[in-house]
Amino acid sequence: xxxxxxxxxxxxxxxxxxxxxxxxxxxxxxxxxxxxxxxxxxxxxxxxxxxxxxxxxxxxxxxxxxxxxxxxxxxxxxxxxxxxxxxxxxxxxxxxxxxxxxxxxxxxxxxxxxxxxxxxxxxxxxxxxxxxxxxxxxxxxxxxxxxxxxxxxxxxxxxxxxxxxxxxxxxxxxxxxxxxxxxxxxxxxxxxxxxxxxxxxxxxxxxxxxxxxxxxxxxxxxxxxxxxxxxxxxxxxxxxxxxxxxxxxxxxxxxxxxxxxxxxxxxxxxxxxxxxxxxxxxxxxxxxxxxxxxxxxxxxxxxxxxxxxxxxxxxxxxxxxxxxxxxxxxxxxxxxxxxxxxxxxxxxxxxxxxxxxxxxxxxxxxxxxxxxxxxxxxxxxxxxxxxxxxxxxxxxxxxxxxxxxxxxxxxxxxxxxxxxxxxxxxxxxxxxxxxxxxxxxxxxxxxxxxxxxxxxxxxxxxxxxxxxxxxxxxxxxxxxxxxxxxxxxxxxxxxxxxxxxxxxxxxxxxxxxxxxxxxxxxxxxxxxxxxxxxxxxxxxxxxxxxxxxxxxxxxxxxxxx
Amino acid sequence: xxxxxxxxxxxxxxxxxxxxxxxxxxxxxxxxxxxxxxxxxxxxxxxxxxxxxxxxxxxxxxxxxxxxxxxxxxxxxxxxxxxxxxxxxxxxxxxxxxxxxxxxxxxxxxxxxxxxxxxxxxxxxxxxxxxxxxxxxxxxxxxxxxxxxxxxxxxxxxxxxxxxxxxxxxxxx
Numbered sequence: 133x134x135x136x137x138x139x140x141x142x143x144x145x146x147x148x149x150x151x152x153x154x155x156x157x158x159x160x161x162x163x164x165x166x167x168x169x170x171x172x173x174x175x176x177x178x179x180x181x182x183x184x185x186x187x188x189x190x191x192x193x194x195x196x197x198x199x200x201x202x203x204x205x206x207x208x209x210x211x212x213x214x215x216x217x218x219x220x221x222x223x224x225x226x227x228x229x230x231x232x233x234x235x236x237x238x239x240x241x242x243x244x245x246x247x248x249x250x251x252x253x254x255x256x257x258x259x260x261x262x263x264x265x266x267x268x269x270x271x272x273x274x275x276x277x278x279x280x281x282x283x284x285x286x287x288x289x290x291x292x293x294x295x296x297x298x299x300x301x302x303x304x305x306x307x308x309x310x311x312x313x314x315x316x317x318x319x320x321x322x323x324x325x326x327x328x329x330x331x332x333x334x335x336x337x338x339x340x341x342x343x344x345x346x347x348x349x350x351x352x353x354x355x356x357x358x359x360x361x362x363x364x365x366x367x368x369x370x371x372x373x374x375x376x377x378x379x380x381x382x383x384x385x386x387x388x389x390x391x392x393x394x395x396x397x398x399x400x401x402x403x404x405x406x407x408x409x410x411x412x413x414x415x416x417x418x419x420x421x422x423x424x425x426x427x428x429x430x431x432x433x434x435x436x437x438x439x440x441x442x443x444x445x446x447x448x449x450x451x452x453x454x455x456x457x458x459x460x461x462x463x464x465x466x467x468x469x470x471x472x473x474x475x476x477x478x479x480x481x482x483x484x485x486x487x488x489x490x491x492x493x494x495x496x497x498x499x500x501x502x503x504x505x506x507x508x509x510x511x512x513x514x515x516x517x518x519x520x521x522x523x524x525x526x527x528x529x530x531x532x533x534x535x536x537x538x539x540x541x542x543x544x545x546x547x548x549x550x551x552x553x554x555x556x557x558x559x560x561x562x563x564x565x566x567x568x569x570x571x572x573x574x575x576x577x578x579x580x581x582x583x584x585x586x587x588x589x590x591x592x593x594x595x596x597x598x599x600x601x602x603x604x605x606x607x608x609x610x611x612x613x614x615x616x617x618x619x620x621x622x623x624x625x626x627x628x629x630x631x632x633x634x635x636x637x638x639x640x641x642x643x644x645x646x647x648x649x650x651x652x653x654x655x656x657x658x659x660x661x662x663x664x665x666x667x668x669x670x671x672x673x674x675x676x677x678x679x680x681x682x683x684x685x686x687x688x689x690x691x692x693x
Numbered sequence: 694x695x696x697x698x699x700x701x702x703x704x705x706x707x708x709x710x711x712x713x714x715x716x717x718x719x720x721x722x723x724x725x726x727x728x729x730x731x732x733x734x735x736x737x738x739x740x741x742x743x744x745x746x747x748x749x750x751x752x753x754x755x756x757x758x759x760x761x762x763x764x765x766x767x768x769x770x771x772x773x774x775x776x777x778x779x780x781x782x783x784x785x786x787x788x789x790x791x792x793x794x795x796x797x798x799x800x801x802x803x804x805x806x807x808x809x810x811x812x813x814x815x816x817x818x819x820x821x822x823x824x825x826x827x828x829x830x831x832x833x834x835x836x837x838x839x840x841x842x843x844x845x846x847x848x849x850x851x852x853x854x855x856x857x858x859x860x861x862x863x864x865x866x
Contacts, residue, residue, distance in 0.1 A: 163702065170709040173716065197742075209749035215739050292749035342754030589772035665770060670777035 198287055199308050200322045201331035202301060202315075205373075205548060208338050209331075210301050211315065211383075213308075214290050217270045217283040218263040221252055225280035229253045232278045236261060239272045252280075263306065264288045289315075291383040297341050299396040300334065300375050300495070300546060303383035311386075312394060314546065317496045335371035335548035340364055343662040344374040348631060351655040352378055355636035355646065361397035361525050362631045362655075364663065367533035367619065369549065370542035372526075373627070373667070375399070399491060400499040402522040403613050403632070406599030406648070407461045408532065409518035411569060414458055415535055416481040417469045418565045425568060428453050431464040437510050442467050442517075445598060445647070446581070458572045459580035461596065463517040470516030475507045478515065484560050485531040485541070487523050492543045499524045518597060525615075529630050532595075532617050536573065536625045539566040574622045585618050585653035587660050589671025593622035594656070596648030601635070611635050616652035620660055620669065627667055631655045 202211040219240075226232050229252035237245045240262050251259040264286060265273070273281065289304045302313020308323065310316035318332060348362045364374040377397040381389040395401065417423040431452045435442040444462050457465030470478055482488055490498045502522035504511045514520035530544045539561040561569075573593030576582050581596045597615040615632040619625045636651040638644035664671070750756065761767055776782065 166706070166709075170705065170712075173709060173713055176716070208752075209745060212742065212746050212749075214743055214746060290746050292746050293753045294750075294755060296753065296755065339754050342758070346758070587772065589775075661772070662769060664772070665775060671772035671775055672777060 197328060198323065198325075199289065199304070200324075200328045202322070203331040203333055204297075204336045204338050204341075205333065205371075206337060207331075207333075209292055210297065210334070210336075210338070211289060211291050211304075213287045216264045216266075216286055216288045218286045219261040219265060219270075219273060219281060219283055221259050221261050222257055222280050222282070223252050223254050223259060224257060226252050227279055232280070235276050235278065236273070239276065240265070240269060293338060294384065295380050295382050296338060296345060297336055297375070298380045298383050299377045299394075299398070299497070300336060301383060303386040312497070313396075313495060317494055333548070334546055335366075335373065336375070336546070337373045337666070339666050340663045341374040341376065343666070344629075344659055345376045345378070345380075347655050347659045347662070348376055348378055350658075351631070351633060351636075351651065355633060355639065355642075355651050357633040357636040357651075359397055359634040360632060361401065361634075362629070362659070363398050363525060363529055364659070365529045365533055365544060365628045365630075367537040367542065367625050367628050370530065370533065370545050371548045372544055372546050375526075375546070377401075396495070396497045397525070397632070397634070399493055399495055399524055399526045400497040402499040402501050402524050404519050404522050404599045404602065405525075405528055405615055405632075406518040406597035406613065407463075407466075408528055408595045408597040408615065408617055409515065409521070410458055410461065410466045411532060411535055411573075411595055412482065412485065412487075413466050413470050413473070413478075413516040414454060414572065415561055415565055415569055416477060417454075417473050418568055419481075419561045420473055420477055422472050423454050423469060425454055429457060429465045429468045431457070431462050433464075435464050435467055435513070437513060440510055440514075442513060455572055455575060458595075459575050461517075461581050466516040467513035470512050471509070475509070475512045478512055479507050481560075482515075482521075484558075485534060486543060487521070487527050487531055491524055491526045491530065492545075493526055494546045498526075501527065518599060525630055525632055528617065529628055532619070532630075533628050534560050535569045536566060536593075536619050536622075536628070538563050570619070570622050570625065573619060577618075581647075581649040582616060582618075582653045584649060585616060585657045587620075587657050587664075589673075590660055590664055590669060591621040591623060591672070591674055592618050592657070592660060593620070593625075594618035594653075596653060598647035598649075610646075612646050614646060614648040614650075614652045616648045616656050618653070618656040618660060620664070621672070623675070626669060627663075629656045629659050629663075631659070 197213040199213050201209060201213075203209055221232075223229070229249055232252055233245050233249040236248060237243045243262060248261065251261070261281070262269075265283075270283065287308065288306075289308065291298075291301060291303070293301075298313075300313055302310060302315035302317075304310045304315045310319040310322065314332070314334065315322065321327065322332060344362045344364055348360045351357070352360045360376075360378045362374070362376045363372060365372050375398050377395070377399075379393045381393040414423075418425075428451050431444065431447075432449050434444070442463050444460075444464055446460055446462075448456070448460055448462065452460065452462055452465050454465075454469070456462070457469070479488075486492070488501060488503050490500050501524065504515075504520060511520050526544045530542060533542045534540065540557040540559045542557065570593060573595060574591065575593075576595055577586050577592050582594055585592050585594055594617050597613070597617075599613045599615075601611040601613055613632065613634060614636050615630065617628060617630045619628050631652045633651050633655075636646045638646040638650065642650040
């Protein structure tokens with residue numbers, strides 16, 4: 133420090149001194165805080181150990197789809213949502229519409245160049261080019277390097293099983309709304325955001341469904357039928373393991389599906405199913421005590437009631453016992469049994485079985501049964517053998533399952549009940565009546581019209597139905613609705629297989645017969661053969677004495693087919 | 694002294710600034726890494742769903758049936774090929790008995806006890822579909838039936854006769 137120092141006067145020197153002190157204080161304060169923060173930073177950076185990552189900082193919920201999956205009873209995926217890219221364009225940004233249209237139609241199949249050119253040349257700001265592209269197509273469009281195009285991520289509903297169970301699953305429109313089947317009837321549940329992660333579990337089994345569809349398709353081709361329907365039901369719980377209606381459609385390409393293919397013949401179609409109703413006639417007669425297995429009826433001549441004549445398809449022209457009426461499918465006998473039981477009892481019995489109102493199935497495609505509004509005597513007699521009333525196959529299956537499972541009502545269901553949630557099941561017929569019906573069903577297959585349904589080892593029982601289709605002004609001669617309902621194994625029934633063929637024609641192998649025992653019964657036999665191992669039914673020996681009691685009342689006058 | 698203090702404070706400021714920015718940079722890098730991982734997880738989860746859908750398609754019964762018919766010689770199962778009751782199986786032949794047999798080329802081949810049953814009745818007219826062709830064939834494709842064991846002819850083949858004699862000698866059956 134050289135040179136003269138300025139010595140400040142007294143008062144200003146004091147002010148300066150005060151200012152200097154204040155600055156020092158502030159500086160020390162700032163310095164202190166700064167040192168504190170520096171020390172804290174060092175501490176955080178060097179000495180802090182991270183024990184657990186903070187969960188709220190990381191968001192990995194997984195994929196968020198907008199619609200729940202549909203799976204079968206074993207977890208096989210039936211419908212799922214996958215992410216796809218959809219291509220759109222901003223025509224204002226497209227530099228050369230002609231070039232762009234040409235290149236795009238080369239890369240994306242199914243686009244018309246003229247329509248695309250019009251879209252790209254217009255003055256809208258947003259046009260779809262093509263929705264739901266595959267990853268390869270996305271790559272190729274990107275490789276074109278055209279301006280004005282962009283992708284939007286969309287979800288596509290994919291049905292990996294193709295045509296299988298198409299009527300049950302249904303399909304959804306491109307915006308994810310269900311239009312048919314389970315997709316439609318459970319639309320709210322499937323698009324419920326809080327339940328999107330839980331798949332909807334159906335009672336179907338795809339392996340069994342395929343076996344049924346395959347055999348039904350083969351039968352339709354073999355007998356040149358117009359259409360067919362089939363179902364497999366668990367008789368103890370009412371769960372539908374398979375539901376098939378042909379012709380069917382591919383839900384992946386449901387745009388151009390015809391109304392005929394969409395029609396669910398198993399649940400929505402109502403038909404006069406014919407002789408299967410004799411099961412109910414005899415069951416109600418046995419239950420009411422009006423007949424027993426030894427009662428006999430006169431079937432020597434056709435019955436004449438008012439202006440109608442009731443004939444047998446396989447006329448035996450003799451007195452028939454009740455088992456024989458069932459086994460030989462005698463309309464005359466059945467009509468007389470129903471007369472003895474009475475209209476009121478018959479109507480109440482069928483009502484309890486659920487045959488007079490639509491099936492309580494979880495689909496919206498459920499048909500309303502056709503029932504006579506005035507249940508006159510003639511109606512009672514024709515309904516006894518299945519004409520004059522039209523029900524859907526699902527209703528018939530539920531009612532037949534009730535007959536054989538010990539007598540309690542099992543409504544058909546596609547969802548299946550969880551283990552603890554067993555609904556109340558009213559008892560319709562007694563255990564003894566159910567046992568008698570089972571024996572009669574076994575005899576139909578062993579000695580009666582359904583001998584072609586027998587599969588050795590699986591104790592198949594059932595009832596054929598051959599109904600002439602009603603045409604305008606009476607019944608058509610050759611147009612038949614052939615059906616067979618098979619239950620196996622008949623001593624402890626577990627499953628019911630029902631097959632219906634619409635207008636089958638006889639072949640050389642069937643000696644030109646096209647009835648239920650010739651066309652539907654062998655189809656059911658093939659289905660049972662294929663599905664019994666999957667369903668866990670073991671082949672076993674039959675105990676002959678189980679049927680002796682009923683068989684004694686059947687004269688063995690049948691001619692071997 | 695004051696200059697030293699100033700220099701010291703300046704150094705402190707610079708060092709702590711450097712440290713702070715370094716830390717911030719590290720945190721930012723980590724955060725970007727986390728985001729990248731999240732995206733990858735999302736992409737993998739979506740890929741999983743696509744693969745599950747593809748698996749459902751490839752293992753669908755229609756596809757498997759088509760491939761079975763084309764590449765395998767398997768035929769539909771018949772009820773008599775299913776053994777439900779394991780207790781009903783016959784016992785094996787005693788190996789000591791077998792090794793005492795005189796002839797080397799007699800080996801215990803389980804011969805069918807009953808005539809091979811006819812294929813389960815298939816009443817449908819069969820078209821030229823491959824599946825139906827296979828159904829037409831016989832169902833007992835388990836063992837190739839040698840010419841010597843001609844059970845369906847009713848007469849005992851030479852092999853079976855030798856076998857019976859050998860067993861009589863040894864006392865088993």
